[in-house]
Amino acid sequence: MNKVKIGVVGLGRLGHQHADNIVNHVRNAQLSAVCSVHEDELDRAKKEWGLDQCYTDYNEMLAQAGLDAVAIVSPSNLHCEQVISALEKGLHVFCEKPLGISKAECWVVEKAVAAQPKSVFMLGFMRRYDPSYTYAKKKIESGYIGRPILFRGYSVDPASAIDGAIKYAANSAGQFLDMAIHDIDLARWFLQSEPKSIYAIGGCYAHQEFTKYEDGDNVSALMQFENESMAFLLAGRTAPHGYNIETEIIGTLGQIRIGSVPQKNLVELFDAAGIRKECTYSFSERFHEAFVNEVQEFVDCILEDRKPSVSAHDGTRATIIAELATQSFKNNELIKID
Ligand SMILES: NC(=O)c1ccc[n+]([C@@H]2O[C@H](COP(=O)([O-])OP(=O)(O)OC[C@H]3O[C@@H](n4cnc5c(N)ncnc54)[C@H](O)[C@@H]3O)[C@@H](O)[C@H]2O)c1
Incomplete structure (x- = not known):
């Protein structure tokens, strides 16, 4: 793999910035698809980055876009289910904080991460x-x-x-x-x-x-x-x-x-x-x-087959x-x- 093909879910205040960083600042990464429930954000993605893979349904993006990885920048209450769906498809996952909105959610995610040792999982504690x-x-x-x-x-x-x-x-x-x-x-x-x-x-x-x-x-x-x-x-x-x-x-x-x-x-x-x-x-x-550096580290970990220092367990704690x-x-x- 020369370039990691990434789909970004969530194009709001932070998702747009992550997507733009992948296009313009992160080495060896390619923004392949985006997903948002807001059509105006998808229109902007088409115009700004010339993207044609724009989805309103996350599971459709996972099934159809030919991704290596996803960056989850959707509202916090969706992180848990979206991380698990991506891991089950064998994708690498970058997830914005928090890992989950309850400890019960986090434990489920930690288990799902442990069950997919070949996938790189990273949490966005960008500081x-x-x-x-x-x-x-x-x-x-x-x-x-x-x-x-x-x-x-x-x-x-x-x-x-x-x-x-x-x-x-x-x-x-x-x-x-x-x-x-x-x-x-x-x-x-x-x-x-x-x-x-x-x-x-x-x-x-x-x-x-x-x-x-x-x-x-x-x-x-x-x-x-x-x-x-x-x-x-x-x-x-x-x-x-x-x-x-x-x-x-x-x-x-x-x-x-x-x-x-x-x-x-x-x-x-x-x-x-x-x-x-x-x-x-x-x-x-x-x-x-910091936002550029953390996604760069995520991409480098995928390409170099190593794990980032910020783990799912850090998210649970x-x-x-x-x-x-x-x-x-x-x-x-x-x-x-x-
Ligand atoms: N690291 C940081 O400092 C930092 C800063 C801001 C936000 N965040 C995190 O980023 C996440 C997003 O925050 P934001 O402020 O960008 O939110 P936002 O409300 O601005 O944007 C949310 C995005 O998620 C999309 N979305 C909502 N429901 C969806 C669904 N069912 N399927 C697909 N897409 C869906 C929306 O279309 C929108 O594009 C949150 O978890 C937040 O905690 C982190």
């Missing part, structure tokens, strides 16, 4: 493929900060994206599963341990619309891990200045911060308001390189922790994890 996070991981592994004792992760969406978030709230499975899951994954990755207790709080401070889904517009969680390290997470929807992703790992000998002042680039603007640096405005802008955080938030309880 692990962002150059700054990769660099920080290497520094920590080299012992630079000593023993890691605290992970702090802030993921706050721009206030300007609130209408979309409210529309998506019914299907998001809550802010811990939808947003904080990236920080949950990073905390496990950097601290190299699993949480043993978790306490989550939050509320609807600016947007009461989320109460009907028993969700918040800003939520946070505090965790202690089996190796005694700690993690603090904040997931929010009300950043006035842009897309605020900020990470810190504190160790016994030093600390590392990534994006402590999230900024678009190195430009400083001088005007009547003072001197400013602009912030990134969206996940697609901040993590463009992150979903379980997000579920427990949600339970703690809803019931105002400290949860001890077995």
